[in-house]
Structures are given as C-alpha cells and as structure tokens.
Amino acid sequence: MRLFLAQSLWSDFQKSFLDKDRWLMYLDGLKMTLLLALVGTVVGIILGLLVALIKYSYSTRKKNKPWLTLLNWLANLYTTVIRGTPVVVQLLILFSLSFMPNGVLASFIGFGVNSGAYVAEVFRSGINSIDMGQMEAGRSLGLSSRATMRYIILPQAIKNILPALFNEFIALVKETSVAGYIAVNDLTKVADRIKGITFVNLPLYIVALMYLCIVYLLTLIQKRIEVRYSRSDRN
Amino acid sequence: MIEIKQLCKSYGKLRVLNQISEGIERGEKVAVIGPSGSGKSTFLRCLNLLEKPDSGEIWFNGKNITAADVDTDQVRQHMGMVFQHFNLFPHLTIRQNITLAPVKLKKQSQAEADEQATQLLARIGLTDKADTYPNMLSGGQKQRVAIIRALAMNPEVMLFDEPTSALDPEMIGEVLDLIREVADSGMTMVIVTHEMKFAREVASRVLFMDEGKIKEQNDPARLFDSPQNQRLQEFLSKVL
Ligand SMILES: Nc1ncnc2c1ncn2[C@@H]1O[C@H](COP(=O)(O)OP(=O)(O)OP(=O)(O)O)[C@@H](O)[C@H]1O
Numbered sequence: 033m034r035l036f037l038a039q040s041l042w043s044d045f046q047k048s049f050l051d052k053d054r055w056l057m058y059l060d061g062l063k064m065t066l067l068l069a070l071v072g073t074v075v076g077i078i079l080g081l082l083v084a085l086i087k088y089s090y091s092t093r094k095k096n097k098p099w100l101t102l103l104n105w106l107a108n109l110y111t112t113v114i115r116g117t118p119v120v121v122q123l124l125i126l127f128s129l130s131f132m133p134n135g136v137l138a139s140f141i142g143f144g145v146n147s148g149a150y151v152a153e154v155f156r157s158g159i160n161s162i163d164m165g166q167m168e169a170g171r172s173l174g175l176s177s178r179a180t181m182r183y184i185i186l187p188q189a190i191k192n193i194l195p196a197l198f199n200e201f202i203a204l205v206k207e208t209s210v211a212g213y214i215a216v217n218d219l220t221k222v223a224d225r226i227k228g229i230t231f232v233n234l235p236l237y238i239v240a241l242m243y244l245c246i247v248y249l250l251t252l253i254q255k256r257i258e259v260r261y262s263r264s265d266r267n
Numbered sequence: 268m269i270e271i272k273q274l275c276k277s278y279g280k281l282r283v284l285n286q287i288s289e290g291i292e293r294g295e296k297v298a299v300i301g302p303s304g305s306g307k308s309t310f311l312r313c314l315n316l317l318e319k320p321d322s323g324e325i326w327f328n329g330k331n332i333t334a335a336d337v338d339t340d341q342v343r344q345h346m347g348m349v350f351q352h353f354n355l356f357p358h359l360t361i362r363q364n365i366t367l368a369p370v371k372l373k374k375q376s377q378a379e380a381d382e383q384a385t386q387l388l389a390r391i392g393l394t395d396k397a398d399t400y401p402n403m404l405s406g407g408q409k410q411r412v413a414i415i416r417a418l419a420m421n422p423e424v425m426l427f428d429e430p431t432s433a434l435d436p437e438m439i440g441e442v443l444d445l446i447r448e449v450a451d452s453g454m455t456m457v458i459v460t461h462e463m464k465f466a467r468e469v470a471s472r473v474l475f476m477d478e479g480k481i482k483e484q485n486d487p488a489r490l491f492d493s494p495q496n497q498r499l500q501e502f503l504s505k506v507l
C-alpha cells in the first residue's frame with residue numbers, strides 16, 4: 033500500500049515536473065512572479081510617494097492654490113477607488129482597454145497603481161512620524177519646505193518605513209497570483225496550466241511550496257535588515 | 268533692526284499675543300521672561316515667521332516681512348533660531364548638520380562650508396565629533412552644535428527659545444557660556460529664558476510678558492531690583 037502511494041506520487045511528480053522539461057515552466061513562472069512583484073513595488077513606491085507628498089503639502093498649508101486643491105482631490109479619489117475595489121477587477125478593466133498591448137504591461141501598471149494606493153498611506157504615516165521640530169529646524173535655517181522635505185524629513189521617514197515597504201514587496205509576491213486572469217504566465221498560472229495538461233493536482237502543491245519558500249526567505253532578509261537598523265538607532 | 272507693530276496671534280479663541288509693539292536695535296541682547304503660557308515662544312516664533320501673525324506687522328531691516336509677497340525663506344536665512352529640544356538632524360553627521368543649509372542655499376561650496384564647520388567646532392571644542400551622529404552627543408553638546416549650526420548661516424540676529432530648559436543641570440553652564448560668547452561678539456539676540464541670573468548678566472534689556480502683552484521692560488538691574496508691575500513682582504517672587 034505504502035509502496036503504491038509512493039509510486040503514484042513519483043509518477044505524478046514525473047508528469048508535473050520532469051517530463052518535457054516542465055520544471056523550466058515553473059522557473060519562468062517564478063521569474064514572472066518576482067518581476068511583477070518588483071515592478072509593482074517600484075511603481076507603487078513612486079506613486080505612493082507622490083500621493084503622500086500631495087496630501088502632506090495640502091494639509092500643512094492654510095491657503096491652498098487651486099491646482100494643489102485639484103491634485104489633492106485627485107489623490108483622494110485615486111486612493112478611495114483603488115482601495116475600494118478588488119485588484120482582479122482593476123486588472124480586468126486595464127486589460128480590456130483597447131490600447132493595452134498585453135497582460136504583462138497591464139499587470140505592471142495594475143499592480144503598481146494598486147500598490148501605490150496603499151504605499152501612500154505608509155509614506156504618510158512615515159512623514160507624520162518625524163518630529164515637527166525637524167521641519168521647523170530646517171525652515172528656520174532658511175531652507176524651503178521642499179528642500180527640508182527632501183534633505184531632512186524624507187530620509188528619516190524612508191528609513192522608518194523601509195520594513196513596511198519590504199512588506200509590500202512580500203505581499204505582492206502573493207497578490208500577483210491573480211495575474212493569470214489576464215493571461216500572464218506567473219507561477220500560479222503555470223501550475224494551473226500544467227495541471228490542465230497532466231490531469232494531476234501536484235503542480236498546485238509544488239507552487240504552494242515555492243511561494244512559501246520565497247516568502248520565508250524574504251521575511252528572513254527583512255528581519256536581518258531590521259536588526260541592523262535597530263542596532264544603528266540605539267547608539 | 269526689528270520693528271514689531273500691533274502684533275496679534277490667536278489659537279482658536281485663545282488670544283496668545285495681544286497687540287504687541289516693540290523695537291529691537293542692532294546689537295541688543297533682549298531677554299524675554301514671563302510665566303508659562305504667556306506667549307513668549309509664540310512671540311519669538313512670529314519674529315522668524317514660524318508662526319504666522321493674525322494681524323500686525325514685523326519690519327526687519329526696513330522691510331515689512333509680514334507682507335504677502337515676501338520670500339520667507341530669504342528672511343529666515345538672516346535669523347538664526349535655537350530650540351529648546353535642539354532639533355539636530357539625526358540622520359546627518361555633526362558636520363553635515365552644520366553645512367547642509369549653507370551648501371543647499373548656495374551660500375558656500377561644500378569645501379568652504381566644511382572649513383567653516385571645522386572652525387566653528389573648534390570654537391566649542393568638539394572637533395573630534397565632526398563625523399559622528401547627534402545621538403553620540405550629550406544634551407549640552409547637542410545644544411552647542413545647534414547654536415553653531417545657526418551661526419553657520421551668518422545670521423544678523425539669533426533667536427533662542429529656552430535653550431537650556433531641556434538640559435540636565437550640569438550641562439546648562441557650557442551652553443550659557445557659549446551664548447554669552449555669542450553675545451560678546453556683538454550679535455543681536457532675543458532669548459526666551461527661565462535663567463534669571465543669566466538674563467540679568469547678559470541681557471541689555473529684559474521684557475516681561477504676561478497674558479500676551481509686554482507688561483514691563485527695563486534694563487535688567489532695574490527690572491529685577493525694582494519691578495513696578497504687580498504681576499512681575501509676583502512672578503519674580505516665585506522664580507528668584
Ligand atoms: N500650535 C498651538 N495650537 C494651539 N495652542 C497653542 C499652540 N502653541 C501655543 N499654544 C498656546 O498658546 C499659549 C502660549 O503659548 P507659548 O508657547 O507662546 O507660551 P510660553 O510663554 O512660551 O510658555 P512656556 O514658558 O511654557 O514655554 C499657551 O496657552 C499654549 O497652550
């Protein structure tokens with residue numbers, strides 16, 4: 033009985049991993065997943081920073097110029113809509129646009145735009161966590177609010193939120209598993225396709241294990257970084 | 268040099284500065300004393316526009332700096348400020364703390380600013396700390412660095428807001444010594460302080476603030492020895 037189980041598992045493994053060099057497909061899927069997560073995080077950081085800066089400058093000024101009011105309104109609309117709708121729907125809509133050449137580009141944009149709405153909040157709290165005295169000290173030396181933000185507030189804020197930004201990357205590694213909806217061959221989609229060809233369920237377990245390993249590895253790296261930071265902070 | 272006209276400032280319903288008019292001449296060392304909440308910090312912070320007055324005017328070197336079209340950043344480059352809690356930039360080395368503003372504002376090249384930072388640090392005996400970070404310094408050292416950071420911009424006036432209030436008692440002396448030295452160099456200064464002995468010794472004039480007004484002012488000897496205002500008498504009897 034035990035032998036039979038082992039044999040059937042081995043044959044499933046052959047079908048889903050070794051035959052026709054299918055393991056290469058997993059590798060490609062993994063590359064795509066990591067690429068999507070990376071691009072999504074980078075785009076998200078750029079958009080998130082932009083949105084956070086708009087909201088910050090809007091909130092700190094008493095009288096606002098019309099263009100800033102408009103930008104702030106757009107920023108609020110953006111975060112509200114993105115956070116209030118499922119990422120899959122966002123991807124499907126993007127993919128349906130006539131000028132969108134392929135699912136990969138739609139995913140780059142979609143995950144980036146989605147992530148940006150959340151990263152904006154991370155940046156906002158990072159900026160708010162910096163003592164008001166820092167801004168005042170910069171301004172009292174004659175630096176503009178922009179220069180103070182750039183040279184004094186942001187460097188400290190970014191250092192504080194680096195773990196959170198890394199978290200966003202880890203989250204995206206998992207979240208991008210819905211990219212298959214718009215014909216992107218990410219890790220999950222690969223498993224699904226191989227399952228369809230071979231009629232065995234093992235590919236799903238294989239990618240589950242791969243996700244787990246990557247996320248675990250990334251978490252380890254993150255802990256390392258945090259430990260180093262807290263050490264440099266203490267003294 | 269600084270002319271304050273009918274300055275008013277409120278936070279919501281709370282009237283913090285009530286029609287203050289005052290003049291500060293070049294070279295004066297003005298100490299501001301008064302009970303907690305009387306508006307001393309607000310008054311000081313209005314001078315370099317960290318707080319925006321509700322009404323009234325402030326003239327600096329013959330220019331109305333409360334006018335709408337004034338470049339506030341430009342004005343502040345000529346007014347140094349020292350805070351109670353130092354506000355050094357923790358992510359920058361001591362040298363970078365000092366050189367950041369002069370370099371970014373294109374007053375000096377990095378090399379010139381570094382040279383000046385070295386001289387200023389030598390003056391306060393902290394040359395060996397130039398490349399360490401603020402968290403390696405004691406409170407007194409931090410405040411002294413904050414003072415020379417402001418001096419590095421070559422300001423025409425220095426504003427101090429309780430520069431020794433956050434310090435352990437044994438570190439107050441070194442900071443007061445430096446402020447005294449800056450005063451002796453001829454700098455125009457406005458100092459909000461609770462150190463009455465220091466105010467008496469260093470100030471050329473003392474302002475007593477209470478309920479958003481300057482209730483009495485005089486040269487230190489007369490203000491401390493024969494106070495006229497009743498609130499000032501009460502205040503002095505408590506703190507002296
Ligand atoms: N940003 C602010 N918002 C609301 N109220 C404020 C603000 N800043 C100051 N106040 C209030 O204004 C009053 C005057 O404050 P200010 O800091 O000028 O007093 P102070 O004389 O410097 O007192 P202290 O000796 O305690 O430093 C206080 O009652 C204070 O609570």
Ligand SMILES: [Mg+2]
Pocket residue numbers: 307308309428429
């Ligand atoms: Mg105060």
